Amino acid sequence: SQQGEEDPQALSIQEGENATMNCSYKTSINNLQWYRQNSGRGLVHLILIRSNEREKHSGRLRVTLDTSKKSSSLLITASRAADTASYFCANRPIGGAQKLVFGQGTRLTINP
Amino acid sequence: DAGITQSPRHKVTETGTPVTLRCHQTENHRYMYWYRQDPGHGLRLIHYSYGVKDTDKGEVSDGYSVSRSKTEDFLLTLESATSSQTSVYFCAISESGGGTNTGELFFGEGSRLTVL
Numbered sequence: 001s002q003q004g005e006e007d008p009q010a011l012s013i014q015e016g017e018n019a020t021m022n023c024s025y026k027t028s029i030n031n032l033q034w035y036r037q038n039s040g041r042g043l044v045h046l047i048l049i050r051s052n053e054r055e056k057h058s059g060r061l062r063v064t065l066d067t068s069k070k071s072s073s074l075l076i077t078a079s080r081a082a083d084t085a086s087y088f089c090a091n092r093p094i095g096g097a098q099k100l101v102f103g104q105g106t107r108l109t110i111n112p
Numbered sequence: 113d114a115g116i117t118q119s120p121r122h123k124v125t126e127t128g129t130p131v132t133l134r135c136h137q138t139e140n141h142r143y144m145y146w147y148r149q150d151p152g153h154g155l156r157l158i159h160y161s162y163g164v165k166d167t168d169k170g171e172v173s174d175g176y177s178v179s180r181s182k183t184e185d186f187l188l189t190l191e192s193a194t195s196s197q198t199s200v201y202f203c204a205i206s207e208s209g210g211g212t213n214t215g216e217l218f219f220g221e222g223s224r225l226t227v228l
Contacts (some may be wrong), residue, residue, distance in 0.1 A: 006154075031215065042116075042202060042219035043155075088154060092215045098143055098162055098206075099170065100217060104154035 004091060004103040012109040019076045021106040023089030024069075030092045032065055032072050033100070037086045046074075046087075079110045115139050118203050118220040126228050131190040133223050135203030137183075143206040144186040145217065146170075146178065148199040155202065161186055193227045200224050 004025035013019055025032070031050045035043040049056045049065045049072070056063045062075040076083055090102045115138030125131055135144060145160040147170075157170030159178040167178050175197060177189045190197055201224075204217040 033216065035217075040222075042221045043204075043217070045216045045218070048216060090155075090217075098160060098215070099157055100145075100206075100215060101157075102147075102155040104152065 004089060004101060006087075006089060006103040006106050008106060009104070010107040010109070012111060013079060015079060015081055015110050015112050017079055019079050019083070019108055019110075021074045021087055021089075021108070023072045023074070023103050025072075025089075025091040025101070025103075026070065027091075027093045029067070030094055032063075032089060032091045034061075034063060034072075034074050035088045035090060035102075037088065037105070039085070043088060076108075079108075081110050081112050084108060084110045116203060116205055116218060116220040118201075118223045120223060121221065122224045124226045124228065125193055127194055128192050131193050131225065131227075133188040133201055133203075133225070135186045135188070135220060137186075137205050139205060139207070139218070140183060141205040141207045141218075142183075143208070144180065145204040145206070146176075146186065146188045147202045147204065148172065149202060149222070150199050158188065158201075190225075193225075195227050198225060198227045 007022045033048045034046045037043045047058045049063050060077045065072045086105045086107050088105045090100045117136045119134045146158040147155040156172045161167045161180040179187045200222045202222050203220040
């Protein structure tokens with residue numbers, strides 16, 4: 001399987017704390033993306049980091065990419081109850097013919 | 113929100129019956145995708161399209177076929193549904209399909225299929 005792996009599978013923290021999710025992938029990539037999915041809904045794109053970038057910020061989100069380790073992390077700072085959702089990383093392999101390969105997701109629960 | 117509509121949103125069917133799921137977009141995006149989502153597997157690509165009448169297989173294409181006769185519509189067909197095809201199916205669209213800067217997907221709300 002080309003699927004990447006995410007770690008942890010589930011994470012439960014208190015509101016206000018920071019949440020970190022990790023993602024690994026298997027092949028050389030053009031870019032890596034993070035998506036969010038609320039229960040019963042479709043996925044929503046959060047942020048894209050290119051293969052030549054090491055870090056990117058968007059609001060309370062910080063994404064890092066280490067292509068030598070084929071890994072990425074998503075940090076959500078000052079978490080809120082509304083951040084409760086599943087988070088997926090997805091990579092776009094070089095030569096992957098327009099395919100986006102998703103990880104299995106991290107289920108994040110923010111406790112008020 | 114991107115204009116993507118999936119239909120039906122829920123369907124219960126019996127083993128051996130044909131099923132067609134429809135994805136309709138109003139964004140005029142070139143690329144369209146069908147994924148299935150199952151516990152423990154995340155999202156897996158079934159088929160995708162890179163233009164009208166241009167389609168290709170994903171990693172879990174067995175038992176599925178697709179058609180795209182118009183830019184706005186991408187149909188997923190299960191010729192003879194099996195219980196292993198019980199899943200939530202997501203359609204996604206993308207304006208571009210490759211390169212380092214591109215490839216953001218916009219997803220529909222999903223179609224929940226139960227095969228008894």
